[in-house]
Amino acid sequence: MRHRELGLSDAEYELIVEKLGREPNGVELAVFSLMWSEHCGYKHSRRLLRTLPTEGPRMILGPGENAGAVAVGERLACAFKVESHNHPSAVEPFQGAATGVGGILRDVFAIGARPVAILDSLRFGEVADSPRSRYLLEHAVAGIGHYGNSIGVATVGGEIYFEGPYEQNCLVNAMCVGLIDRDKLIRSAAAGVGNVLVLFGARTGRDGIGGASVLASAELGEGDAAKRPSVQIGDPFEEKKLLECSLELLDRELLVALQDLGAAGLTSSSSEMAAKGDVGVDIDVRRVPLREAHMEPFEVMISESQERMLCVVAPERLDAVLAVCAKWEVNATAIGEVTATRRLRVFDGDELVGDLPVTALVAECPAYDLEPQPPATPLYPAPPARLNGAAGAGDTLLELVASANLASRRWAFEQYDWLVGSRTVRRPEQADAAVLVLEDEDGTAIALSIDGNGRRVAADPYRGAVEAVLECSANLACVGAEPLGLTNCLNFGNPEKPHIAWQLTRAVAGLGDACRALGVPVVGGNVSLYNEGGEGPIYPTPVVGMVGELPDAERSGALGFAREGDAVAVVAAASWAPSPAASELAKLRGEPIEGPLPIAELGELRALHAAVRRGVRSGALRSAHDVAEGGLAVALAECCIAGGLGARVDLSGLEPFAEGPGAFVVSAPPESLAAFGAVARIIGEVGGDALEIAGEEPVSVHHLARAHADGLPALLG
Amino acid sequence: MRFGVVRFPGSCDVVDAVRAAGRVGEAEELWHADADLHDVDAVIVPGGFSYGDYLRVGAIARFAPVMAEVERFARHGGLVLGICNGFQVLCEAGMLSGALLPNTSLRFVCRQVELEVVNPRTPWTNACEPGERLSIPAKHTTGRFWAPDPVLDELEANGQVVLRYAPGHNFNGSARDIAGVSNAAGNVLGLMPHPEHAVDPLTGSADGLKLLLSAARVPAA
Numbered sequence: 001m002r003h004r005e006l007g008l009s010d011a012e013y014e015l016i017v018e019k020l021g022r023e024p025n026g027v028e029l030a031v032f033s034l035m036w037s038e039h040c041g042y043k044h045s046r047r048l049l050r051t052l053p054t055e056g057p058r059m060i061l062g063p064g065e066n067a068g069a070v071a072v073g074e075r076l077a078c079a080f081k082v083e084s085h086n087h088p089s090a091v092e093p094f095q096g097a098a099t100g101v102g103g104i105l106r107d108v109f110a111i112g113a114r115p116v117a118i119l120d121s122l123r124f125g126e127v128a129d130s131p132r133s134r135y136l137l138e139h140a141v142a143g144i145g146h147y148g149n150s151i152g153v154a155t156v157g158g159e160i161y162f163e164g165p166y167e168q169n170c171l172v173n174a175m176c177v178g179l180i181d182r183d184k185l186i187r188s189a190a191a192g193v194g195n196v197l198v199l200f201g202a203r204t205g206r207d208g209i210g211g212a213s214v215l216a217s218a219e220l221g222e223g224d225a226a227k228r229p230s231v232q233i234g235d236p237f238e239e240k241k242l243l244e245c246s247l248e249l250l251d252r253e254l255l256v257a258l259q260d261l262g263a264a265g266l267t268s269s270s271s272e273m274a275a276k277g278d279v280g281v282d283i284d285v286r287r288v289p290l291r292e293a294h295m296e297p298f299e300v301m302i303s304e305s306q307e308r309m310l311c312v313v314a315p316e317r318l319d320a321v322l323a324v325c326a327k328w329e330v331n332a333t334a335i336g337e338v339t340a341t342r343r344l345r346v347f348d349g350d351e352l353v354g355d356l357p358v359t360a361l362v363a364e365c366p367a368y369d370l371e372p373q374p375p376a377t378p379l380y381p382a383p384p385a386r387l388n389g390a391a392g393a394g395d396t397l398l399e400l401v402a403s404a405n406l407a408s409r410r411w412a413f414e415q416y417d418w419l420v421g422s423r424t425v426r427r428p429e430q431a432d433a434a435v436l437v438l439e440d441e442d443g444t445a446i447a448l449s450i451d452g453n454g455r456r457v458a459a460d461p462y463r464g465a466v467e468a469v470l471e472c473s474a475n476l477a478c479v480g481a482e483p484l485g486l487t488n489c490l491n492f493g494n495p496e497k498p499h500i501a502w503q504l505t506r507a508v509a510g511l512g513d514a515c516r517a518l519g520v521p522v523v524g525g526n527v528s529l530y531n532e533g534g535e536g537p538i539y540p541t542p543v544v545g546m547v548g549e550l551p552d553a554e555r556s557g558a559l560g561f562a563r564e565g566d567a568v569a570v571v572a573a574a575s576w577a578p579s580p581a582a583s584e585l586a587k588l589r590g591e592p593i594e595g596p597l598p599i600a601e602l603g604e605l606r607a608l609h610a611a612v613r614r615g616v617r618s619g620a621l622r623s624a625h626d627v628a629e630g631g632l633a634v635a636l637a638e639c640c641i642a643g644g645l646g647a648r649v650d651l652s653g654l655e656p657f658a659e660g661p662g663a664f665v666v667s668a669p670p671e672s673l674a675a676f677g678a679v680a681r682i683i684g685e686v687g688g689d690a691l692e693i694a695g696e697e698p699v700s701v702h703h704l705a706r707a708h709a710d711g712l713p714a715l716l717g
Numbered sequence: 718m719r720f721g722v723v724r725f726p727g728s729c730d731v732v733d734a735v736r737a738a739g740r741v742g743e744a745e746e747l748w749h750a751d752a753d754l755h756d757v758d759a760v761i762v763p764g765g766f767s768y769g770d771y772l773r774v775g776a777i778a779r780f781a782p783v784m785a786e787v788e789r790f791a792r793h794g795g796l797v798l799g800i801c802n803g804f805q806v807l808c809e810a811g812m813l814s815g816a817l818l819p820n821t822s823l824r825f826v827c828r829q830v831e832l833e834v835v836n837p838r839t840p841w842t843n844a845c846e847p848g849e850r851l852s853i854p855a856k857h858t859t860g861r862f863w864a865p866d867p868v869l870d871e872l873e874a875n876g877q878v879v880l881r882y883a884p885g886h887n888f889n890g891s892a893r894d895i896a897g898v899s900n901a902a903g904n905v906l907g908l909m910p911h912p913e914h915a916v917d918p919l920t921g922s923a924d925g926l927k928l929l930l931s932a933a934r935v936p937a938a
Binding site: 150151235236240241328329414415416417419420421423424425437 | 726732
């Protein structure tokens, strides 16, 4: 039963026979197995994803294109998307992470946008206990740096969490953000019968054969090392040439359509272009430049060799296209043409070796209803206890800021070029979100954030997912930015299991409700299911990437305390009710992963974020920082560390380490806080060289900074 | 003053360098395959990963047709600035002494560093004061300046050590904290940090502009 080895069920195979009117041959079966894989066909997630809001005043390009886009500034579109490369990274972290970056870059420049920023969201097992997790972290970070640095796109932000359930199945999600003149966006729909299909970029090899079905759509397990040939090898130099070449082709208006080759290679790119254009395509695999001789037609069709693009060109412009490719030393070959057949026909020279209906491939992959069922017993064991419950607040604070999840990420982001392009106004650890100023847009800037706390989603899938959206919006508010659009990557376990289906269903409901309440549309995203190892599923991890805009880059907010004598205030919603549930402190104490999480009054939080945003934009606030992991005390410590200034505060009636959405730590001259009214509660003032919490031993900023800076390097050894 | 910025396949900082130079003069790109400097007054060989840095950093780029012209231009006193990968290319081309080796950490490091101007009398530093500190970002894997001791002695004696890392800022392990060196005549300067990314306080610092301003003050040949 060859179709089962390729990941197709018996029922799916029968459906294929019905669509074709006959048994598929080997080429056709290979093509179907990829196009109907979860990775390409979204068969377990499509119905859920349709529930997410996709309308917004700035929306330009929604789900379905290579990347989504929102309007920014007077004339620009900001294109962005997040995508996973989890399983390849678990098997080969350097190349897996590098090609994850390469793939998401191509998605963005396929619509004509110049990539200007990368953010990444990484999850590994407990780095303190696991040599494997240290290995995966070191190599994934090096791989991201290798690709992004070499191609000259700034890596401006990201997040890393360490939790036991990611031990076997790490997560590597990469988000790319690009800019383009609004009137120059290009679609991927093939059009014009008789137009030529040109494949350009790297040669096609046997690497990544079946990656989408073999790696991305099945659980990890024994023998993964043997899957290494399914991991693609990246070449950022080839991609750099491909990027410049593609943008010049578009700039000179030589192309009808453009599409990158990602998962399932030529198969998915050609059939998706054909489906969107309501046409057919003929491809001659013998014309595809190969890296190794004697590849079978099916191998050419499904190879996931990196750094390749497919474009549609009018015949009279073919020579001009080939000349631009030659200038950039990029291979380019006409490999087929657009037809009126609505079929993907694969030729090996003159011989027809595959003949497939495009609609069946792209649009008729079966969609399955999930069968959600909340788990009867906890899915995840309590984390190991690392902290003595009897420690005082000062010692607890030092332990928290040095802990794996909260320690400084300098070790990682110093390995990334966060400044190429000379747009980076807020660099990592300077503010809650990255800020990039736009060229020739009168000081307008974009702000970027990526977030998703899997442990909290595990404790409470609905509210945890709501928090991921709120966290990004809060981060943007702290730099003065208004959220415009959102992309997400849904990293979950096997959706065919009822409790995973339940996590997924609840989390998507939370995402949708939060997006609607905040008025932020979803421009697109990616789904990564089957993230399970021998010891069970990962924490359910919806990763949210958000883009916002601020009118004046000069007034971008920063998180560090700025001036002695400023008042320190907590700006919080009336509904703010942080709790110890699933907090960082609870984790370090080895407490079970349990909800419920505090409720979020979404309407009130939207207004709160707007108030903070106004305070930052007007210059009233000299610093703003979202209270998140580790609670209020950790947020205060981070403001002290970033500003190199102490503070004296009274936290009476406030839980220092409890977590829940709806609060910010700000600093400002006292009179500036009047505009906030009752939502701003002054708790102290900036000054001195220690964080002094009334009733507790003062902790010097020097010690805090040292603990924060050394935490991660110490764990890595 | 017209600056030309060389673009090799794999150059990353071309646009930044063109814009930075455009703040003090005019600037345009020079294509690697054209043996033609378009009569510019100064050449910038920018950062990036020319030819993917395959074989060895800068080793392939030095053979690009444009480089023969850059060498000829420099021999006749033309102003040439090599930044990061450009510095590596100029060393490979023999236009500057020494070599760039992998950082002692063996890692890519991106960090704002402080430099000290050792020699403010070159065409690329004449707008600076002796000992002036410049805050400029550096980002590279292969930036540890190395030369045999007699060569280092000679560079120091001739005033060819133009920029040093300030105490505590030599993260890559460069010999004698050297961040930038010139040729004997002083018209060719190479440095690992990136002045073209430090031209606006909004993005961190404007100190890099001083190098470009220095060149712009030099009367055209």
